[in-house]
Structure formats: C-alpha cells, structure tokens
Amino acid sequence: MSGDHSHNEGQIDCGSRVNDSYKHKDKYKEKEHKHKDHKKDKEREKSKHGNSDYRDSSDKKHKEKEKIKHKDGSTDKYKDKHKRKEEKLKSLDGKIKKEKENGFASPPYVKSEPEDEFYQSPRHDKSLKRERDDDNDSEFKPKKIKTENDKKAKKRKQDDDIKSKKTKNKKGEVTDGKKKAKKEPEEKWKWWEEERYTDGVKWKFLEHKGPVFAPPYDPLPSNVKFYYDGKPMKLSPEAEEVATFFAKMLDHEYTTKDIFRKNFFKDWRKEMTSEEKAIITDLKKCNFSDMSEYFKAQSEARKAMTKEDKQKIKEENERILQEYGFCIMDNHRERIANFRIEPPGLFRGRGDHPKMGMLKRRIRPQDIIINCSKDSKHPEPPPGTKWKEVRHDNKVTWLVSWTENIQGSIKYIMLNPSSRIKGEKDWQKYETARRLKKCVDRIRNQYREDWKSKEMRIRQRAVALYFIDKLALRAGNEKEEGETADTVGCCSVRVEHIKLYPESDGQEYVVEFDFLGKDSIRYYNKVPVEKRVFKNLQLFMENKEPDDDLFDRLNTSILNKHLQELMDGLTAKVFRTYNASITLQQQLKQLTNSEDNVPAKILSYNRANRAVAILCNHQRAPPKTFEKSMQNLQTKIDAKRDQLSDAKRELKISIYLGQINNISKKKAVQRIEEQLMKLEVQATDREENKQIALGTSKLNYLDPRISVAWCKKFGIPIEKIYNKTQREKFAWAIDMADEDFEF
DNA sequence: GGATAAACTTAGGAAGCCCAAG
DNA sequence: CTTGGGCTTCCTAAGTTTATCC
Numbered sequence: 001m002s003g004d005h006s007h008n009e010g011q012i013d014c015g016s017r018v019n020d021s022y023k024h025k026d027k028y029k030e031k032e033h034k035h036k037d038h039k040k041d042k043e044r045e046k047s048k049h050g051n052s053d054y055r056d057s058s059d060k061k062h063k064e065k066e067k068i069k070h071k072d073g074s075t076d077k078y079k080d081k082h083k084r085k086e087e088k089l090k091s092l093d094g095k096i097k098k099e100k101e102n103g104f105a106s107p108p109y110v111k112s113e114p115e116d117e118f119y120q121s122p123r124h125d126k127s128l129k130r131e132r133d134d135d136n137d138s139e140f141k142p143k144k145i146k147t148e149n150d151k152k153a154k155k156r157k158q159d160d161d162i163k164s165k166k167t168k169n170k171k172g173e174v175t176d177g178k179k180k181a182k183k184e185p186e187e188k189w190k191w192w193e194e195e196r197y198t199d200g201v202k203w204k205f206l207e208h209k210g211p212v213f214a215p216p217y218d219p220l221p222s223n224v225k226f227y228y229d230g231k232p233m234k235l236s237p238e239a240e241e242v243a244t245f246f247a248k249m250l251d252h253e254y255t256t257k258d259i260f261r262k263n264f265f266k267d268w269r270k271e272m273t274s275e276e277k278a279i280i281t282d283l284k285k286c287n288f289s290d291m292s293e294y295f296k297a298q299s300e301a302r303k304a305m306t307k308e309d310k311q312k313i314k315e316e317n318e319r320i321l322q323e324y325g326f327c328i329m330d331n332h333r334e335r336i337a338n339f340r341i342e343p344p345g346l347f348r349g350r351g352d353h354p355k356m357g358m359l360k361r362r363i364r365p366q367d368i369i370i371n372c373s374k375d376s377k378h379p380e381p382p383p384g385t386k387w388k389e390v391r392h393d394n395k396v397t398w399l400v401s402w403t404e405n406i407q408g409s410i411k412y413i414m415l416n417p418s419s420r421i422k423g424e425k426d427w428q429k430y431e432t433a434r435r436l437k438k439c440v441d442r443i444r445n446q447y448r449e450d451w452k453s454k455e456m457r458i459r460q461r462a463v464a465l466y467f468i469d470k471l472a473l474r475a476g477n478e479k480e481e482g483e484t485a486d487t488v489g490c491c492s493v494r495v496e497h498i499k500l501y502p503e504s505d506g507q508e509y510v511v512e513f514d515f516l517g518k519d520s521i522r523y524y525n526k527v528p529v530e531k532r533v534f535k536n537l538q539l540f541m542e543n544k545e546p547d548d549d550l551f552d553r554l555n556t557s558i559l560n561k562h563l564q565e566l567m568d569g570l571t572a573k574v575f576r577t578y579n580a581s582i583t584l585q586q587q588l589k590q591l592t593n594s595e596d597n598v599p600a601k602i603l604s605y606n607r608a609n610r611a612v613a614i615l616c617n618h619q620r621a622p623p624k625t626f627e628k629s630m631q632n633l634q635t636k637i638d639a640k641r642d643q644l645s646d647a648k649r650e651l652k653i654s655i656y657l658g659q660i661n662n663i664s665k666k667k668a669v670q671r672i673e674e675q676l677m678k679l680e681v682q683a684t685d686r687e688e689n690k691q692i693a694l695g696t697s698k699l700n701y702l703d704p705r706i707s708v709a710w711c712k713k714f715g716i717p718i719e720k721i722y723n724k725t726q727r728e729k730f731a732w733a734i735d736m737a738d739e740d741f742e743f
Numbered sequence: 744g745g746a747t748a749a750a751c752t753t754a755g756g757a758a759g760c761c762c763a764a765g
Numbered sequence: 766c767t768t769g770g771g772c773t774t775c776c777t778a779a780g781t782t783t784a785t786c787c
Contacts, residue, residue: 342777350755350778396750404777410749411777425751474753475781484779518780519754557745560782573752573781620755629770693755700753723773 105552106456106540189332191420192427192732202397202421206372208327208336210379210387211400211413212320214343214362217241224294227287228280239272242359245346247291254348260357264346267359327399327415328376335416336399341368347406351485351520355406367402397421407483418728427732430703432569433578434743440578443566444469451532457553461562463536464490464551468572471525472579472615474518475556475572487516490572491556496546500537509534523617580612580701585743587611588710599678601714605707605721606685612697620693633683640676647672699726704733709741 219240225232226243235243246264254260265283324339344362349355365385372378374392381387400413415421450462467473468490476489497515504510512526540550563570587608592601647669654662711718718734727734
C-alpha cells in the first residue's frame with residue numbers, strides 16, 4: 001500500500017538508461033562556458049524581477065496578494081548572493097557582464113487553472129515537535145541493558161591495561177601476555193543491545209594514537225633526470241617533489257587537459273627557487289619521461305619482490321594497523337577508517353573540475369587538530385613537532401581533522417563502518433526511512449495538492465518533491481561557481497536539463513532529463529509524468545533562459561524545512577533511502593522463486609539489487625576487460641556443455657550395458673549440469689551488470705535487514721550476499737533480523 | 744534569514760590481493 | 766611458477782544536512 005509508488009516502471013529494464021558519464025560526452029563542455037557567463041546575469045535578473053512581475057492579478061486574489069508579496073519578498077533567495085557574485089565577478093574579470101534582458105524569475109503566485117477543483121487539502125498535523133533524535137521510535141529502542149557507570153569505568157581501565165601491554169609489544173604481534181582474548185576482540189560486542197546516548201554526546205571516553213603521516217619525500221637518485229628544453233636540470237627538492245607528482249601521472253589523460261596543466265604549472269612554480277622559476281617558464285618544454293620511467297621500474301620491482309620481502313611489508317603494515325588503526329571508545333577497541341593522512345599530490349577532481357591539477361600540499365603535525373578525551377593518553381606528535389590543537393569535544397565523532405588546501409574544507413579521521421558510532425547512525429537512518437513508509441501516502445497526497453497551489457514557491461516545491469520521490473533524485477544544493485564541476489541535483493536543475501514532450505512514443509506528458517549529477521555522472525531518463533506536473537513544468541520554464549534554474553523559488557534548505565514539518569527527521573535523502581529499500585523488498589518478493597537453486601536465487605537477488613542501482617543511477621565505467629572476460633566465460637560455458645554431453649553419453653552407454661552401478665555417472669551428469677547452470681547464470685548476471693554498480697546501494701541505501709531476512713527465508717548463506725567487510729558493517733542487522741522482517 | 748562552516752554520508756575509481764587456470 | 770582477472774580494500778572527492786554566525 002504505502003510502498004507501492006512504482007516509480008521505476010521501465011527503469012528496471014537496464015537498457016533504458018543511457019550510460020554516459022562525462023568521459024564520453026562532449027556536449028557538456030560547450031555548455032559549460034556559456035553557463036558560466038550566464039549564471040551571474042541570471043541571478044542579478046532574478047533579484048530584479050523577483051517580486052514584481054507576477055503577471056496575473058485576478059481580483060479574487062487581492063487580499064492574498066498582500067500576504068504573498070510580503071512573504072515572497074523576504075524570501076527571495078538571490079538578493080545577497082547576487083551582490084556577492086557581482087563583486088567577485090568584477091574582481092575576476094575586471095568588467096561587469098551585460099545584464100540579461102529577458103531572464104525572468106517565476107511570478108510569485110499562479111492563477112489556478114480551470115480544472116482545479118478547490119477543496120480543503122487534508123491538513124496534516126505538525127503538532128509533533130521535533131524531539132531530537134528518533135528517540136520516540138519504538139523500533140529503534142535497543143533493549144535497556146544494565147546501566148553501569150562505574151562498571152564502565154572499570155571496564156575502561158581494563159581495556160587500557162590490555163592496550164598498554166600491547167603497545168609495548170615490539171613485534172606487533174597481537175599476542176598479549178595473559179589471554180588471546182585480544183585476537184578475537186572479546187565475543188563481538190553487540191552495541192545494538194545497549195542504550196544509546198541521547199543528548200548529542202557521542203562518547204564518554206576516546207583514546208587514540210593520532211594519524212599516520214605520509215612518508216617524507218624521498219629525492220630521486222642522481223641518475224634520474226629532469227630535462228628542460230632538452231637539457232638536464234637538477235631541481236631543488238621542493239620543486240622536484242612536485243615534478244614527480246606530475247611524472248607519476250604522465251600517462252593519465254589528466255595531464256593532457258589544459259586546465260590540469262595550467263593549474264599544475266602555476267602551483268609548481270610556487271615551489272620553485274627563484275632561479276628555477278626564471279628558467280622554467282613553459283610546461284611544454286619540460287620532459288618528465290625519465291622520471292616517469294623510473295617510477296614504472298620501481299613499481300615493477302615492487303611487484304617482482306620475493307615472497308619474503310612482501311611478507312615483511314605486510315607484517316609492517318599490520319603492525320601499523322594494530323598501533324594506529326584502532327582507538328578506544330567507551331571501553332571498546334574500535335577500528336578507525338582512514339588513519340593515514342592523505343599524501344601530497346595533484347588534485348584529481350571528477351568531471352570538468354576547475355581545480356584539477358592543483359597541488360595538494362603535504363599535511364604536517366602543526367596542521368592537525370586532535371580530538372580525544374581529556375583523561376586519555378593523548379597522542380604524541382612526531383618528535384620535534386606540535387599539533388595545531390588538542391581538543392576534547394565529545395559532541396563530534398572525529399578523532400583527527402585538518403583543513404585541506406584545495407577547497408579549504410575540513411577533512412576528518414573517523415571510525416570504520418563496523419563501529420558502534422557509525423552503526424547506530426546507519427540503523428537510525430533506516431528507521432527514519434521506515435517511518436517515512438508509514439506516512440508516505442499522506443505526503444504524496446499533500447504534494448499532489450500543492451501542484452495546484454496559488455503560490456509559485458509551493459508548486460515548485462511540490463513538483464521538486466515529486467521528482468525526488470518518483471525518480472530518487474538527490475536534493476541538489478547550489479554550488480559555488482568556479483570551485484567545482486558544474487553538476488546539479490533536483491533543486492538546482494536548470495531549464496536546459498529537461499525537455500518536455502506532450503507526446504512521445506505513444507505516451508503522454510513525457511519529461512526527458514539529461515544532466516550531470518554527483519561525480520559528474522550523467523543522469524538520463526525519459527519518463528511520463530502526471531499532467532499537472534507537466535503543466536507546471538511548462539509554467540516554470542516560461543520566459544526563462546536555458547541556464548536559468550527550473551525551480552527558481554526553491555532550494556534545498558527551503559525544501560528540507562518543509563519536509564521537517566511533514567515528518568520528524570525527514571529530509572530529501574530519506575526518500576532515496578526509502579525508495580531504494582522498498583524497491584529491493586518488492587523486487588525480491590517478485591523475483592525470487594523458492595523452487596530455484598541457490599545460484600538462481602542469488603541471480604534474483606542481484607536483479608533486485610540492480611533495479612535499485614538503476615533507480616539511484618549508480619553507474620560505473622564498464623570494466624576495461626569486460627568484453628574479454630565475457631568471452632572467456634562463454635568459452636568456459638561451451639566447454640562445460642561439451643563436458644555435459646560427454647557425461648550424458650557415458651551414462652547412456654552404461655545404462656545400455658545394463659550396469660546397475662551407474663550412480664556415480666548420474667551424479668556426474670547432475671554435477672555438471674549444475675556447474676553449467678551456474679556459469680550461465682553468472683554470464684547473465686555479469687552482462688546485465690556491465691555499467692551498473694551494485695555496491696553503492698548495497699552499502700548505503702538498502703536496509704540490510706531486508707537482505708538478512710531474505711537469506712534466512714530462502715536458506716541462502718549470508719556470505720553469498722555480504723562479504724566479510726559488509727558483514728562487519730551490518731553485524732547489527734545480521735544479528736537482529738529474522739525471516740519475518742518487513743521494512 | 745541567508746551565508747558559511749562543520750560534520751557526516753555517499754560515491755566511483757585505483758590499487759592491492761588472491762586464487763584459478765595455463 | 767606465472768599470469769590474468771575478479772573481488773576487496775583503499776582512497777578521497779563530492780554530496781547532504783546541521784550548526785553557527787552575522
């Protein structure tokens with residue numbers, strides 16, 4: 001009932017989405033330039049027209065108009081932005097672009113169409129005050145287990161003991177004196193059976209050893225040379241290091257891109273001595289190939305290392321992992337996700353990124369902020385260095401942070417997905433999505449009502465929400481121009497990204513979407529929509545330029561505020577989670593045949609998973625070796641077929657000879673048949689998966705309890721669905737879901 | 744109330760690893 | 766033993782949402 005939006009009819013057919021990311025598309029390139037120049041004008045224009053140009057002023061609306069005008073004026077989203085941008089523009093270009101003549105913002109309110117019946121929309125209670133966290137959610141109340149404060153304290157001390165013992169252990173082997181309890185982190189802690197923190201506190205105790213820094217720069221041997229203008233040139237260590245970054249990427253297509261080269265060269269020059277700067281003025285005259293060869297040789301050498309040497313490295317890595325890869329959080333030793341600081345290098349943005357090639361600088365101890373408990377043993381900075389700061393903020397989950405120099409954003413070291421702190425959050429996410437399931441009908445009715453609203457902003461909000469719901473689009477924040485690739489989501493979609501077809505391929509009211517979304521992955525979809533949506537889209541597009549926002553009176557913050565009123569904890573992305581999970585559940589129900597054998601059932605699972613991946617537009621570049629591996633598989637299948645007919649013939653002969661003892665031959669036939677079937681299934685699966693990435697949805701959108709329940713119901717070992725890492729992440733679900741679980 | 748910073752989740756690609764086939 | 770290929774893990778960019786500031 002509630003879950004049957006069937007938003008993805010026709011999408012489950014894998015062929016319906018063209019899979020083109022930026023790599024394959026040039027179309028976007030042209031647009032981009034145009035777009036950049038336009039956007040500023042556009043916003044200026046919006047503020048100009050913002051609240052003055054509603055076209056229709058039928059008498060009956062006079063009273064409301066006052067109200068609306070007021071409201072609208074105060075919420076016009078472009079006023080200040082416009083100023084900011086203009087200034088920026090001036091300083092950047094040294095001139096002001098000409099104003100756009102005809103860029104219109106949408107009028108604030110809309111004449112009701114004749115067919116609009118007026119009736120009171122079922123007003124829904126907003127009475128539910130937001131009570132921080134989904135504490136009122138019964139499903140998410142872990143059993144109250146012992147409340148123990150001194151117990152905890154005791155336990156913590158014990159943990160400390162264990163740990164300090166361990167760190168003394170030179171070998172890095174996890175043997176600790178008294179027991180092997182450490183090897184098997186004491187019977188897997190079931191955090192989901194314990195009470196959660198409420199008040200925004202994330203932990204009470206946190207101790208860790210700080211980050212692992214990137215190894216220092218190792219200068220090139222003197223026989224490896226850099227050439228400028230054909231002549232060998234010894235570079236200063238600083239300049240040389242940056243040069244090696246480029247050399248290492250030499251056969252990547254990045255290094256052929258203009259922006260990349262320009263950014264790189266600019267930043268490289270900053271690292272040069274004044275002498276170097278004076279000489280090296282043209283990247284084209286730089287020859288890195290000697291360096292490049294050297295690195296290739298190095299990596300070959302690494303591959304060719306003896307087993308013993310490889311083993312040594314592995315052990316060393318394990319030692320580092322044991323020392324730095326774990327922390328103690330509230331009595332438990334938990335795995336850290338990214339305990340290694342990102343090494344310096346050249347920034348590799350995705351898609352047409354304006355900053356690609358810039359130098360990502362080396363992070364030093366004095367850049368690092370440490371977060372841990374006051375009463376813990378604080379991590380030591382490397383000898384002779386200092387941390388930027390040590391703080392004790394237990395309202396956040398990170399252990400280490402630093403500011404990155406490309407976008408100026410903060411990077412964090414946090415815990416592994418298997419940790420309590422991440423797991424609880426993940427669980428909570430799915431519970432929120434399940435609460436949406438309970439009220440999604442109401443919300444859908446609401447936005448359908450809102451398509452008829454007299455206020456433009458409400459109509460836009462309602463249509464956007466419809467897309468987010470039906471098509472599982474992302475929210476689509478505005479992005480600062482020139483800082484990132486030009487990509488969009490629902491709220492930031494522009495007129496140029498959609499096409500309207502009153503009729504197409506025998507369907508009415510078809511909308512064609514074509515834009516670059518997150519990671520510059522192309523979203524292409526052609527879907528029929530409801531008539532009212534279609535009419536609204538026409539209205540939103542009136543008098544607009546291609547690069548104007550489709551929803552000019554909407555942004556993610558407005559949308560999320562609205563959603564928050566509809567349901568506690570509701571945000572745009574909850575719809576993605578909800579629709580993904582409910583789709584998996586439905587598809588599993590529909591596709592699984594209990595008569596099937598295990599491989600066939602798993603194929604069904606993968607197909608259900610695939611339906612979700614298609615819905616969420618999770619694409620991947622077809623593996624480079626795809627065609628070949630497909631062929632190989634086919635060869636195997638053919639061989640297996642031959643083998644099968646041989647085995648069958650032998651069986652026949654044996655029957656013909658009246659042998660009674662042909663059981664083994666029967667078995668052989670059976671076994672081979674099964675193997676063949678398995679291969680064929682594998683081939684199908686792989687073919688269908690060519691450009692579709694299942695991992696993302698599996699890891700981030702599908703309530704793991706659905707999969708666990710399915711496994712239990714059909715006797716599929718969970719290992720067939722989740723690998724080791726995934727089982728660790730979803731341990732809570734594996735432990736708690738039984739076969740009756742319903743999302 | 745809008746801009747910006749901070750925190751945290753989601754994402755695809757590259758590198759690493761491991762195992763089966765040759 | 767070597768190779769190739771597929772799966773896993775690592776990496777870090779790019780989103781969303783929340784918090785804070787003015």
